Amino acid sequence: MKRLLTSLPLMAILSSGCTDPNDKPPTPGPGNPPIDEPTTQVPASLTVEWQPVDNLANKDAKFFRSTFTLENKGPGELGNQGWKLYFNFVRRILKEGEGEGTVVQALAAQGVKISKPASGDYYVIEPLPEFKPIAKGERRTIDVLASDWAILKTDAPAGFHIVFAGEKFKENAFAVPATVKLDAADPKQTTRFPGDKLPVQTPGLRYDENPAHQTLDLKAKLLPAPRIVEAVAGEVSLKGDVAIGFVEGVKDEASYLAAALKDVLAANITSRATGGGEQIRLELKPDLGTAEGYELDVKDGSVTIRGKDAAGVFYGIQTLRQLIPTDAYAAAKTGARPQEIVLPGVHIADAPGFTYRGMALDVGRHFQTKETVKRLLDVLAHYKINKFHFHLTDDEGWRLEIPGIPELTSYGSRRGFDPAEEEMLHAGFGSSNDLAEGDRISLKPPAPASADPVKDAPQGFLPETLNFLGKGSGYYTVKDFEEILVYAKERHIDVIPEVDVPGHSRAAVKAMEYRYRKLKDSDPAKAAEYRLVDPADTSKHESVQMYTDNFINPCLDTSYAFLTKVVQEIKARYDAVGAPLYAIHGGGDELPSLNNHVWWQGSPLCKQNPETRDLTDIQLFNRFFKKWQGIIATTGGTQMTGWDDIIHNGQDLPGFLPMPWSNVWGWGREDDAYKFANQGYKVILSHSTNLYLDLAYNKDPDEPGYYWANFVDTKKTFEYRPFDIYANATHNRMGVPINAEDLKDKVRLTAEGKKNILGMHGLLWAENQKSPALLEYFAFPKMLGVAERAWNPEFPPEGDPAALWAHFTNSLGQFVLPRLDNYRAVDLRSEFPSRVGVNYRVPLPGAKLIDGKLNANVLFPGLQIDYSTDAGATWKQYTEPVAVSGAVSVRARASDGRTSRVAELK
Known part of the structure; x- marks a missing residue:
């Protein structure tokens, strides 16, 4: 879980130089070789930039043109023999001479050949004798035709690694940092073929599609939506000593509920076979009719869940968890579990449509x-x-x-x-x-x-x-x-x-x-x-x-x-x-x-x-x-x-x-x-x-x-x-x-x-x-x-x-x-003590400039919208149309502080 998603210092240094004084290389060791090792261990240290250039290179949409740009970081030249550059690519690279009309694969003229050492998506680039060596500091672009099209950065070839001839390099490959370049404004790079009518996403397109904010009822808090939700007068407070009573057959469900409540409530939560006096009761009701169905009643100071079977009781528990105020989960995330939870009075009857x-x-x-x-x-x-x-x-x-x-x-x-x-x-x-x-x-x-x-x-x-x-x-x-x-x-x-x-x-x-x-x-x-x-x-x-x-x-x-x-x-x-x-x-x-x-x-x-x-x-x-x-x-x-x-x-x-x-x-x-x-x-x-x-x-x-x-x-x-x-x-x-x-x-x-x-x-x-x-x-x-x-x-x-x-x-x-921002897995065995939240996709906001004012909305109303007029140096919360000038950046923000990608209006 901890290998995510910060910058990769070594890759950054190899590909573009270390420009941030705080971006220091890792301590050398078995997994982190010294930073100058690429230039001392290998004859030439490379980077690769890939770009899809023209998806409209032929009228039948059978192939597209892309470029592989190799840059030699030194110390020596990349010669015309003694190296092989391997990579994975999910597109089929056309054979030499394959293509249409004057647009044909012409790798030999560029001094290279591309072949497959094994079946699948595995390729290797090798120099031909005619390959002109790439000197230190030089960049070389290779034009390549491949099947179909490429319109997303995901389409890029990946996992580049190079091998060199010689006993000291035997059976060992060296990683080659790769990047991808794609211009969203160039139709040749974002249109699969002339019949592709799907537009590239823009803030304006999203703005026109996003729904308006609505005021919702209690049922809207629950997912999936129960079939019957009826409000009941009053509330039920959980605090102090909270006992969960269970009948035979749902003891495990009671343990699950106790663990779930302990994550969010600072109270003495216990479970026991039903004997009377429990504030929460788990019961079986075989005559409910539908397998996995349940009833949930929150009224008169207590909570009762009745299930057709144990699964039904379990699903009633999940609905009960969703009735707990979000603020309680947010407080628990910070380590400050509330001492009281107040549940709305409600009667719910529910059953699944699919088994x-x-x-x-x-x-x-x-x-x-x-x-x-x-x-x-x-x-x-x-x-x-x-x-x-x-x-x-x-x-x-x-x-x-x-x-x-x-x-x-x-x-x-x-x-x-x-x-x-x-x-x-x-x-x-x-x-x-x-x-x-x-x-x-x-x-x-x-x-x-x-x-x-x-x-x-x-x-x-x-x-x-x-x-x-x-x-x-x-x-x-x-x-x-x-x-x-x-x-x-x-x-x-x-x-x-x-x-x-x-x-x-x-x-x-x-x-x-x-x-x-x-x-x-x-x-x-x-x-x-x-x-x-x-x-x-x-x-x-x-x-x-x-x-x-x-x-x-x-x-x-x-x-x-x-x-x-x-x-x-x-x-x-x-x-x-x-x-x-x-x-x-x-x-x-x-x-x-x-x-x-x-x-x-x-x-x-x-x-x-x-x-x-x-x-x-x-x-x-x-x-x-x-x-x-x-x-x-x-x-x-x-x-x-x-x-x-x-x-x-x-x-x-x-x-x-x-x-x-x-x-x-x-x-x-x-x-x-x-x-x-x-x-x-x-x-x-x-x-x-x-x-x-x-x-x-x-x-x-x-x-x-x-x-x-x-x-x-x-x-x-x-x-x-x-x-x-x-x-x-x-x-x-x-x-x-x-x-x-x-x-x-x-x-x-x-x-x-x-x-x-x-x-x-x-x-x-x-x-x-x-x-x-x-x-x-x-x-x-x-x-x-x-x-x-x-x-x-x-x-x-x-x-x-x-x-x-x-x-x-x-x-x-x-x-x-x-x-979900505050979601903690119910942890019966202390397996995930510190993992809270789910990395769901935060949608980019929609936005338009109308009469000099920024108008913005978001796919899921309730998420915050931020805007910036200084290229992201500072951000302000968007609440209503606001006058702006120049370039404007917008982003959506989840309740846990995570933000969407930034969209720009010019």
């Missing part, structure tokens, strides 16, 4: 510690989320210890400089082992000595993400995972582990090949026990992430032995702690189109197997998932969920729970979820256009995140219509209005199909989630819209969407976000 209310977290691309996961789970539980889809495996990392297969984590959880991948996976997404040692990359920026994980957290694009920030390495031990399961169980959250196969399996495939190499001479049988590929397979395929070697072979008995062992060990973790295993996610997504790829037809072992030799690739895929579902059912004793790709090709899997995700408007699969629900499948909505939380909030070069499916902000999640997704289809991802006629033939949800929608979840993919603070920035407040819609899936039929949105934004700004 599945979830969030998916990817830790395969970038790892998050168990502490970060636990804190997230507590916040999710506060908003009545009850499912946690844990994406534990992917091409870039295997994150769970599996007893008996140690190579999965000793190899498959590690990234670093190892082009041949003999001991670990190569770097991915610009990261390997974060800013720590152990990945064979020296001279990385040092981790900050200290940083408040919320106060110093990022708001927007973070340059450090180009320079090795991000846990590419890491895994959960058996003990870690069991702790997470216990923690989730206490909060009534089911953890759904994902083993993503047969694609997205490169970490597992390479780990098992490492195991084979390690054991083949000493124990051939054990070496081959869990092998996942046919070494003679000549099939050619490339995933969308540019991997050519990330498939598990479905024809091998050893593939199924591997999956059986993995599921057995996962199930053992749940059994060991008594946690429920709701489902195992079997993956199944993103195998490339068979129009121009071959999956397994080039495998001799497939052709030699009598059961598979005559099967097409589609048939092999379907057979694999029949067997995989059976392994999960018989070994894990549970049901299988997975991506809906599994049943795209005529597959019939009774009991399977599909997660339809690829509903991008205009791509053809918009109605998959409704097709499957109408067919009888129980469906978990996972639509990328509205529920992918890792996608950038909006089209602003300084917003982190991808945008391949859409830009996704809090409005996208809040206005999502689970039972009528076409109501969300107003504009496509390029900002072009969608003609309703284009969707008229899409499948609608039948009455029976509606019953088969289990629920929905927000999904957070981790390519750009490189720190705990960035995780929170992407997730919140977008996840609050998911929580609201999952609990209340039906939009009021008479409700005006604009009015409902305005009410929701006011609720967030006035009540919900200030509580």
Whole structure:
């Protein structure tokens, strides 16, 4: 948590010189080499600046032009041989001579070549003999063509590291500081192609869209909104001795409530079996009707929570916590817990609309510690989320210890400089082992000595993400995972582990090949026990992430032995702690189109197997998932969920729970979820256009995140219509209005199909989630819209969407976000004593100059707006239109003092 987000002194010194006398270099040591080491250890010390120059370089939007500017800091020249510059880049770099018309890739003419030492996003620049050496102090620009476009700084290549020839540099790479330059005012840099009509964010655009301030009632303080909220005369005071009485079956919930109250109230808080006289009572009321439903009464000097079940009692507790005044939480944050809390009199009756209310977290691309996961789970539980889809495996990392297969984590959880991948996976997404040692990359920026994980957290694009920030390495031990399961169980959250196969399996495939190499001479049988590929397979395929070697072979008995062992060990973790295993996610997504790829037809072992030799690739895929579902059912004793790709090709899997995700408007699969629900499948909505939380909030070069499916902000999640997704289809991802006629033939949800929608979840993919603070920035407040819609899936039929949105934004700004500023995880075991607050995104304010006066507003009314007329040297609070002259800067401020990025009006 403490590696965030202050400046990186060494990087700053290497790239631009140390201009601030207070910006002193760290003390030299094993993790912080002497500051002059780059110029004494290496022949030439480089920096790289990358800039997308022209997205309109060709008429078909197939590629764009960018520049890599190398600067040599010395001491010697960068010659025409003896060095290689490695980096990660999620765009495909065009081959020499590839392009259109007169715009073609011409690297050789610049004296370099760019190639891939391994599959994936890993590239290397090497000099040709014609390369003109770069002298000390000289800059050299290399023009490069790459696929598609780049309009956000997130698109930049990252993780540059250089190697030099010579014995003293053998097997060691040196970090090269990188920066990105992007001009938001240049249409060539911010327009994806001529059909891109989505404007770049501006203060004026935001000003026109932001809602007005509203006065709200008690119900607006609560999220998700309860179904019935009735004010009751009087108040209830909690102070002095506060006893919590509980009936059999909710003792743990009483302990949770006691811990939560102790965090915010200076009182003697105890819990005991109900015997009379308790001020707070927790009861079960089986006839409430709906699972997880509850009633909450605050009246006549006491508080009573009645739940249909223990989960219902728990959710009543979360609503009670939201009734506590925000001022009490703010005071507790400073260490001055109030001695009295006054609760408003109220009767609340509530129940969820969906049984599945979830969030998916990817830790395969970038790892998050168990502490970060636990804190997230507590916040999710506060908003009545009850499912946690844990994406534990992917091409870039295997994150769970599996007893008996140690190579999965000793190899498959590690990234670093190892082009041949003999001991670990190569770097991915610009990261390997974060800013720590152990990945064979020296001279990385040092981790900050200290940083408040919320106060110093990022708001927007973070340059450090180009320079090795991000846990590419890491895994959960058996003990870690069991702790997470216990923690989730206490909060009534089911953890759904994902083993993503047969694609997205490169970490597992390479780990098992490492195991084979390690054991083949000493124990051939054990070496081959869990092998996942046919070494003679000549099939050619490339995933969308540019991997050519990330498939598990479905024809091998050893593939199924591997999956059986993995599921057995996962199930053992749940059994060991008594946690429920709701489902195992079997993956199944993103195998490339068979129009121009071959999956397994080039495998001799497939052709030699009598059961598979005559099967097409589609048939092999379907057979694999029949067997995989059976392994999960018989070994894990549970049901299988997975991506809906599994049943795209005529597959019939009774009991399977599909997660339809690829509903991008205009791509053809918009109605998959409704097709499957109408067919009888129980469906978990996972639509990328509205529920992918890792996608950038909006089209602003300084917003982190991808945008391949859409830009996704809090409005996208809040206005999502689970039972009528076409109501969300107003504009496509390029900002072009969608003609309703284009969707008229899409499948609608039948009455029976509606019953088969289990629920929905927000999904957070981790390519750009490189720190705990960035995780929170992407997730919140977008996840609050998911929580609201999952609990209340039906939009009021008479409700005006604009009015409902305005009410929701006011609720967030006035009540919900200030509580998050002071949020402390309920800490039953003293795990997070000093961590308070959530790094949600503070929105940039809207602003316009009207008749010489600054007019400003903010997306979440209730947040403060500041303005400056001296380029940020001093700030004043904005309360009403004010006369200004010259350039004006504006920013929004949260109640904890965190501010948005600064927007400028000229």
